[in-house]
Amino acid sequence: xxxxxxxxxxxxxxxxxxxxxxxxxxxxxxxxxxxxxxxxxxxxxxxxxxxxxxxxxxxxxxxxxxxxxxxxxxxxxxxxxxxxxxxxxxxxxxxxxxxxxxxxxxxxxxxxxxxxxxxxxxxxxxxxxxxxxxxxxxxxxxxxxxxxxxxxxxxxxxxxxxxxxxxxxxxxxxxxxxxxxxxxxxxxxxxxxxxxxxxxxxxxxxxxxxxxxxxxxxxxxxxxxxxxxxxxxxxxxxxxxxxxxxxxxxxxxxxxxxxxxxxxxxxxxxxxxxxxxxxxxxxxxxxxxxxxxxxxxxxxxxxxxxxxxxxxxxxxxxxxxxxxxxxxxxxxxxxxxxxxxxxxxxxxxxxxxxxxxxxxxxxxxxxxxxxxxxxxxxxxxxxxxxxxxxxxxxxxxxxxxxxxxxxxxxxxxxxxxxxxxxxxxxxxxxxxxxxxxxxxxxxxxxxxxxxxxxx
Amino acid sequence: xxxxxxxxxxxxxxxxxxxxxxxxxxxxxxxxxxxxxxxxxxxxxxxxxxxxxxxxxxxxxxxxxxxxxxxxxxxxxxxxxxxxxxxxxxxxxxxxxxxxxxxxxxxxxxxxxxxxxxxxxxxxxxxxxxxxxxxxxxxxxxxxxxxxxxxxxxxxxxxxxxxxxxxxxxx
Numbered sequence: 265x266x267x268x269x270x271x272x273x274x275x276x277x278x279x280x281x282x283x284x285x286x287x288x289x290x291x292x293x294x295x296x297x298x299x300x301x302x303x304x305x306x307x308x309x310x311x312x313x314x315x316x317x318x319x320x321x322x323x324x325x326x327x328x329x330x331x332x333x334x335x336x337x338x339x340x341x342x343x344x345x346x347x348x349x350x351x352x353x354x355x356x357x358x359x360x361x362x363x364x365x366x367x368x369x370x371x372x373x374x375x376x377x378x379x380x381x382x383x384x385x386x387x388x389x390x391x392x393x394x395x396x397x398x399x400x401x402x403x404x405x406x407x408x409x410x411x412x413x414x415x416x417x418x419x420x421x422x423x424x425x426x427x428x429x430x431x432x433x434x435x436x437x438x439x440x441x442x443x444x445x446x447x448x449x450x451x452x453x454x455x456x457x458x459x460x461x462x463x464x465x466x467x468x469x470x471x472x473x474x475x476x477x478x479x480x481x482x483x484x485x486x487x488x489x490x491x492x493x494x495x496x497x498x499x500x501x502x503x504x505x506x507x508x509x510x511x512x513x514x515x516x517x518x519x520x521x522x523x524x525x526x527x528x529x530x531x532x533x534x535x536x537x538x539x540x541x542x543x544x545x546x547x548x549x550x551x552x553x554x555x556x557x558x559x560x561x562x563x564x565x566x567x568x569x570x571x572x573x574x575x576x577x578x579x580x581x582x583x584x585x586x587x588x589x590x591x592x593x594x595x596x597x598x599x600x601x602x603x604x605x606x607x608x609x610x611x612x613x614x615x616x617x618x619x620x621x622x623x624x625x626x627x628x629x630x631x632x633x634x635x636x637x638x639x640x641x642x643x644x645x646x647x648x649x650x651x652x653x654x655x656x657x658x659x660x661x662x663x664x665x666x667x668x669x670x671x672x673x674x675x676x677x678x679x680x681x682x683x684x685x686x687x688x689x690x691x692x693x694x695x696x697x698x699x700x701x702x703x704x705x706x707x708x709x710x711x712x713x714x715x716x717x718x719x
Numbered sequence: 720x721x722x723x724x725x726x727x728x729x730x731x732x733x734x735x736x737x738x739x740x741x742x743x744x745x746x747x748x749x750x751x752x753x754x755x756x757x758x759x760x761x762x763x764x765x766x767x768x769x770x771x772x773x774x775x776x777x778x779x780x781x782x783x784x785x786x787x788x789x790x791x792x793x794x795x796x797x798x799x800x801x802x803x804x805x806x807x808x809x810x811x812x813x814x815x816x817x818x819x820x821x822x823x824x825x826x827x828x829x830x831x832x833x834x835x836x837x838x839x840x841x842x843x844x845x846x847x848x849x850x851x852x853x854x855x856x857x858x859x860x861x862x863x864x865x866x867x868x869x870x871x872x873x874x875x876x877x878x879x880x881x882x883x884x885x886x887x888x889x890x
Contacts, residue, residue, distance in 0.1 A: 339747070351813045351852040382747075389760060389797045390853055392868035425745045430756045430795025433851065447755035447787075449794040465750055508815040508856035515857045552814055552852075593856070595815050609814045613851050619794075 266533075267494060269482040269502050270475070271518040274362050280397065282404040285365040291410055293484040297373045298418045301484070306377035310480060312488030314500035319345055319436070319473030320551060320591040321666075322575050325480075326488075331460040332378055333468040341469040342380040344371060344477055345441055346387040346394075349433040351552035351613060352593025355504035356474035358516040360387070360394045363478075364401035368424065370477035372410060373484055375422050378470055382423045385474075386441050389428040398426045433617035437665045438471040440619065451621050452665035473591075475504050496522030499574035503592050509547075510598035512536035523573045525549070526563045529596065542598040545703045546682075549578055550590020552610050553670030555677030556603065557587050558706035568712030583677065599703035603685050607678040608636035614671035625668040628659040632675055639686060642693035649686050653679055682706075728772040731780075735765055739780060751781050755791055759798055764866040767807070768799040796850065797865075804839045804846035806886050807865045810874075812849035815856035820874075824860045825849050827876045831883060844890055845883070 278284035285291070297306055311326030332340060344367065348356040360367060367385070375383045387395050402424055405411050413421050427445055429435050435444045439453035442464050463469020479501060483491045492500045499521035505528070508514045513536040519528065528534045529544065538544050544559040565571050566585040571578065578589045597606065615629035635652045638644050656672040656679075663669070679686060684704065689696040731739075738761055739754070746753040755777070762773045774788040781788075792798045799807065810825050825836070828847045832840050839846045855861045858872035862879075864886075871882060 348854045349852055350854075352815050352856050354854045354856050354858075357854050388854070389756070389795070390850075390863060390868060393870060423745075427745075427753075428757055428760055430759070430791070431797035431850075432795050444756065445753060446750070447752035447781075447783075447791065449790055465747065506857060508859065509818045548814075595818070595856070597818065601818060606814055606817070609812075609817055613813050616851055 266520045267502065268518050270359065270366060270478055270504060279363055282365060282408055290365055291369055293369055293481045294372045294410060295416065297376055297484050298416050298420055303377045303379060306373065306484065309483055309488035313483045313491035314498060315476065315479055315483060316575065317473055318475035318503065320350065322589065325472060325476050329378060329470060332470055333461050334379065339467050340378055340380050341464045341467055342375045342378050342383040343441065343445065343464060343469060343471045344385040344474060345436060345438065345471050346385050346474045347429050347436040347441055349388055349436050350591050350593055352506060352508055352548060352595040353551045353591040354506045355516050355592060357391060357394060359474060359478060360398060364397050366478045366481060367474055368401055368405050370480045371424055372422060374477055374480050376420055381421055384425050384427050384445060386427045386429060386445055389430050395426050395428055434619045434667060437667065440665065441471060442469065451619050454664055494520050496572065496574050497576055499576060505592045505594050507535050507594045509596040510539045510542065511596050512539050519573055521574045525571045525573055528573055538596065538598050542600065543703055543707055544596060545599045545601060545706050546597040546603060548595040550588045551593030552613065553673060554588040554590045555583055555673050556681065558681050560706065560708055560710050561585055564710040568710050600700055602700050603678055603682040604636065604640045604689050607675055608640045610674045611636050614667065618667060622663040622668065624659045624662040625671065628655050629671045631655045639689050642697050644690040646690055649679060729766060729770060731776060735761060752783055754781060755788065759792060763798060767866060768802050805844050805890065808845065808847040808862050809850040809865065810847065810862040811853040811859065813852035816859035816861060819859045821860040823876065824874050824879060827879060831880065844887060
């Protein structure tokens with residue numbers, strides 16, 4: 265069994281209540297932080313832990329915190345990004361549903377470290393049940409003196425509020441989220457200035473993902489050095505992986521970073537293999553925005569070494585043969601799934617969710633959806649594949665926020681690794697409407713590269 | 720063009736306005752516009768949709784221009800700009816849910832309810848639509864029902880039939 269830091273007590277009855285959460289050692293981190301540590305010391309511990317943002321970008325959390333401007337007499341804000349909307353990702357929903365106090369405890373410690381007196385948890389509007397759960401938990405914590413005025417007699421005041429979104433994927437982008445929190449359309453801002461300088465209401469602001477904030481609790485309890493011992497290389501600690509698609513046991517798993525992908529998919533401790541005795545065709549390892557990989561490149565690096573669940577190993581080989589850990593949204597496709605159809609589905613998603621601010625994304629996502637619809641439904645031509653490639657290339661890197669890249673990468677990777685399947689749809693317009701292309705040689709094992717003598 | 724179906728002006732109850740006040744108090748002085756999204760949710764929970772009249776009154780309450788409310792209500796997908804069924808069913812239609820049969824659930828709903836996506840059943844009870852990822856991919860196919868946003872996971876055509884029956888009997 266691998267070590268659990270966030271989900272250790274997930275199965276304890278009543279862990280969603282303050283009483284049981286306290287019995288299991290909850291709010292120790294608040295006591296330790298507020299009574300024995302300075303804000304600077306907390307930031308230092310988080311830096312030492314090597315924790316990287318769990319929302320997708322993987323930026324070191326401690327470093328992000330240290331960028332926060334601290335002008336005299338200006339309010340500072342911590343905003344938790346709980347706008348979980350990346351297809352394939354549902355870990356934050358899980359955490360907030362079952363252990364809401366883990367997030368609240370993390371928010372208190374993090375707010376203290378950053379000097380925030382008012383903090384917000386921005387939850388996507390569709391998660392009304394989770395909003396109700398969090399509000400109840402906040403009321404419990406406040407009644408017990410963990411929030412409000414003069415917490416634990418230390419003189420530190422903190423108010424914590426839950427803010428619902430309105431249903432927009434783009435608000436997961438931190439500056440769009442801040443716009444939305446200010447009561448506006450979720451149009452991402454041009455950076456710089458970064459939120460650390462001018463964020464919510466123009467004040468210095470840190471925006472962190474739910475899981476990142478929850479991870480601060482074990483970091484403070486055990487120390488940053490202890491946290492950094494878990495994992496592999498620069499991928500420290502544990503990570504929540506949302507597993508979905510054609511798996512025996514989809515769900516949320518806490519893994520130690522560095523776990524072999526093969527073990528994650530096939531071992532009974534995790535996903536238990538591919539559902540209905542089928543074979544694995546492809547995976548999207550980190551949420552819909554990251555490149556899709558065929559089964560063989562999912563399990564092995566291009567040189568035949570096993571691929572691991574870590575920031576570095578998943579991106580090994582760049583986009584030519586690798587992908588990204590992203591938000592940890594692990595989607596598995598069995599041999600009966602159609603890559604063209606899924607790529608079209610994702611394109612429709614990005615077209616729907618583009619805020620419309622930048623033309624390459626607003627227009628390009630629509631083009632990609634249309635071309636993919638055409639190919640999927642048996643009306644494509646060979647030129648369409650090249651046109652699709654051309655459109656995605658012109659979106660990537662040409663937009664204010666990363667949604668453009670996120671829309672382009674799944675399309676680019678699908679063509680890169682599954683071009684045969686696209687061409688088959690075009691050459692066999694009738695057959696492709698009746699059956700799927702199948703697994704082809706996407707699962708053909710990659711041989712370990714022969715060891716060459718060092719020259 | 721803002722395609723909002725007009726109706727007779729709404730009057731917010733004092734209970735609703737008390738909720739507005741509590742939400743407004745969460746933001747710093749002068750930043751009351753932050754309350755806009757939560758307020759629109761409250762309006763929708765009360766009336767099951769957001770009419771122009773309601774939006775104008777929210778604008779007045781927050782001391783902002785009506786257009787500032789319209790532009791927000793039209794940007795976010797959760798706000799209904801026309802009346803829905805008493806139970807508005809929203810089925811996730813994004814990738815991971817489609818891998819496990821979401822498209823079948825959508826076509827089944829169309830057949831079962833006898834209306835197209837976005838239309839309301841003649842008895843006013845149901846409407847449905849496909850929505851993008853609801854962040855429950857491991858438990859798909861999923862649907863949620865507004866205004867409570869109760870959640871139903873691992874759907875089958877049978878469980879959808881049962882759900883529709885239960886809701887019909889409840890009414």
